[in-house]
Amino acid sequence: xxxxxxxxxxxxxxxxxxxxxxxxxxxxxxxxxxxxxxxxxxxxxxxxxxxxxxxxxxxxxxxxxxxxxxxxxxxxxxxxxxxxxxxxxxxxxxxxxxxxxxxxxxxxxxxxx
Amino acid sequence: xxxxxxxxxxxxxxxxxxxxxxxxxxxxxxxxxxxxxxxxxxxxxxxxxxxxxxxxxxxxxxxxxxxxxxxxxxxxxxxxxxxxxxxxxxxxxxxxxxxxxxxxxxxxxxxx
Numbered sequence: 001x002x003x004x005x006x007x008x009x010x011x012x013x014x015x016x017x018x019x020x021x022x023x024x025x026x027x028x029x030x031x032x033x034x035x036x037x038x039x040x041x042x043x044x045x046x047x048x049x050x051x052x053x054x055x056x057x058x059x060x061x062x063x064x065x066x067x068x069x070x071x072x073x074x075x076x077x078x079x080x081x082x083x084x085x086x087x088x089x090x091x092x093x094x095x096x097x098x099x100x101x102x103x104x105x106x107x108x109x110x111x112x113x
Numbered sequence: 114x115x116x117x118x119x120x121x122x123x124x125x126x127x128x129x130x131x132x133x134x135x136x137x138x139x140x141x142x143x144x145x146x147x148x149x150x151x152x153x154x155x156x157x158x159x160x161x162x163x164x165x166x167x168x169x170x171x172x173x174x175x176x177x178x179x180x181x182x183x184x185x186x187x188x189x190x191x192x193x194x195x196x197x198x199x200x201x202x203x204x205x206x207x208x209x210x211x212x213x214x215x216x217x218x219x220x221x222x223x224x225x
Binding site: 044 | 157214218219
C-alpha cells in the first residue's frame, strides 16, 4: 500500500535560518502530494500541493518540488519565522483507493528567537 | 465562507462507554472524512463517505461506526471506549475525492 515517511519528529532552529522538512513516499500509482500545517489547537490547513514532476510550487513563503525519480516532496523556506512554529504533515493521494489520503507521522517545527 | 463544526470540542468518557462525535459542514461538499490524530503517528483514516448514505472503511475502522444521513453531517461512534485512550478526532470534507480536504478543529477524547 501507499506510505509516507517524514524522518524528523522534531526540528528546532533559530529565526532567520533556512527550513527543510523531509518527505518521501511510496506508491505504485499516480500521485498527488500535499503539505498541511497545523498550529497549536487549530485545524490542519493545506499549505502546498503538487502532482507535476520537477515543478516548484510555492505558498506563503514555503516551497516544494515533487521529484518522482526520488519519490520526494521536501518542504523548504529560505528564512524561518517564529510564526512558522507548528506541526507539518506530508500527505499522499496515490489514487489506488478513491478518496483516501495517506499521511506521514508529522514533523514539529520549533523556531526560536 | 464555509466552516466545519465538530461537537463536542472535548469529550471525557468511561471505559466501555459508547461515544458519539458529530461533524457538520456548510460547504456543500460531497466527501467527508474522519481521521484520528495521535502524537507521532500522523493522521489515520477511520471512515470516509463520498456521498449521503455512503460509508467506506479506512485503515482504522475497527472499534468505530459511522453515519452519513445527510450531505452536511457525518457522525462517528466509538463503540467501546478504551481505558486511558487519548486522541484527537478530526473531521474533514472535500468537494470530491480528488481534492485536498479541509479540516475541522477536532474533538479531543480522554477515557478515564
